[in-house]
Amino acid sequence: MLSAELKLQIEEATTRLKNGEVVGFPTETVYGLAARIDSEAGIKRIFSTKERPFFDPLIVHVASIEQAKSCTSEWNEMAELLATNFWPGPLTLVLPKSKNISDLITSGLPTVGLRWPAHPVAQELIKAVGVPLAAPSANKFGRTSPTKAQHVREEFGQAVQVIDAGASEIGIESTVISIKFLNDQYQLALLRKGAVLQTKMNEVLFKTRLRFQWVEAIDKKESPGHMQHHYMPSMPFIVCRNPHLKLSELSTILNTRLAELPDLIDGVKIIKPTQAIKKIEFLKLSNDPAQAAREVYSQLRAASLRKPEALCFIQMPQHKGEMWESIFDRLYKAASLIVD
Ligand code: AMP
Ligand code: MG
Numbered sequence: 280m281l282s283a284e285l286k287l288q289i290e291e292a293t294t295r296l297k298n299g300e301v302v303g304f305p306t307e308t309v310y311g312l313a314a315r316i317d318s319e320a321g322i323k324r325i326f327s328t329k330e331r332p333f334f335d336p337l338i339v340h341v342a343s344i345e346q347a348k349s350c351t352s353e354w355n356e357m358a359e360l361l362a363t364n365f366w367p368g369p370l371t372l373v374l375p376k377s378k379n380i381s382d383l384i385t386s387g388l389p390t391v392g393l394r395w396p397a398h399p400v401a402q403e404l405i406k407a408v409g410v411p412l413a414a415p416s417a418n419k420f421g422r423t424s425p426t427k428a429q430h431v432r433e434e435f436g437q438a439v440q441v442i443d444a445g446a447s448e449i450g451i452e453s454t455v456i457s458i459k460f461l462n463d464q465y466q467l468a469l470l471r472k473g474a475v476l477q478t479k480m481n482e483v484l485f486k487t488r489l490r491f492q493w494v495e496a497i498d499k500k501e502s503p504g505h506m507q508h509h510y511m512p513s514m515p516f517i518v519c520r521n522p523h524l525k526l527s528e529l530s531t532i533l534n535t536r537l538a539e540l541p542d543l544i545d546g547v548k549i550i551k552p553t554q555a556i557k558k559i560e561f562l563k564l565s566n567d568p569a570q571a572a573r574e575v576y577s578q579l580r581a582a583s584l585r586k587p588e589a590l591c592f593i594q595m596p597q598h599k600g601e602m603w604e605s606i607f608d609r610l611y612k613a614a615s616l617i618v619d
Pocket of ligand 2 (some may be wrong): 415416424
């Protein structure tokens with residue numbers, strides 16, 4: 280049962296969405312910035328509020344499999360199998376879009392990303408609105424995703440309502456996979472790693488008679504939004520993959536290499552130090568990858584507020600396994616520099 284306060288917030292959000300506004304809302308992955316899929320004004324406002332380029336498509340959030348079916352022209356056995364096993368949850372399925380999904384949402388692609396979030400507040404909001412919600416993460420383009428309502432307020436100020444339901448439980452964005460049916464079998468491509476792991480999907484898939492293979496998304500257009508730099512905090516952040524480097528050696532490398540970086544990569548402003556770095560702060564994450572995922576973005580944000588000259592994460596041999604790969608996907612993209 281949701282509290283009376285949350286119900287009021289959902290009611291206000293529903294009205295705002297009806298008026299073509301955007302609203303911040305909690306999901307189990309990260310906080311999203313929502314607009315109704317049938318509101319062109321709302322969808323455009325997502326891009327302008329986030330300063331997001333139009334080539335980066337939005338994920339459509341639904342509150343039932345029936346609703347997902349209304350957004351795709353090809354709900355197949357594979358979609359049904361994965362949805363019944365992993366929804367509601369942090370898995371986005373990319374399928375051919377139906378006519379009611381605008382090109383603005385999909386960046387002109389013939390496909391749409393669909394997800395049924397597990398968060399009860401997200402579900403209540405979508406049900407109250409009665410229409411699926413297009414929603415990217417509620418942060419300025421290229422920057423760290425929000426995992427608390429306060430983060431969303433820091434990004435957009437008071438102009439954007441945000442429903443406050445505490446911290447997101449998973450902490451990193453959904454796993455994204457595309458589903459195609461070609462030459463008598465399903466072709467699955469892992470477009471973004473997340474908390475739904477490929478091995479877990481395989482466990483489900485191997486129990487069925489469905490023919491499938493995992494493929495690489497070869498065409499870059501089919502896998503947009505995968506810039507080399509993304510999720511960047513507002514300070515120089517470095518991932519060091521060599522745990523044997525001495526602090527003095529690391530400082531020397533950073534001062535030379537950070538100064539050499541361009542100011543902008545893929546439209547994302549690279550955060551560089553304004554003067555030679557004298558003191559490095561170190562990011563410490565839990566050894567438990569589920570906990571590390573939960574805290575990584577809020578730690579990056581908290582460190583940004585302390586304004587250190589540089590923040591560094593040392594990659595250790597124990598950071599192994601699929602969930603760590605999902606976390607490192609974010610850490611590498613958040614980094615101004617990776618040192619080996
Ligand atoms: P987010 O930034 O969490 O809103 O997630 C949006 C990301 O989902 C995009 O940057 C793409 O990587 C992926 N995505 C959404 N829709 C599609 C689609 N139709 N085809 C491929 N990837 C998609
Ligand atoms: Mg995002």
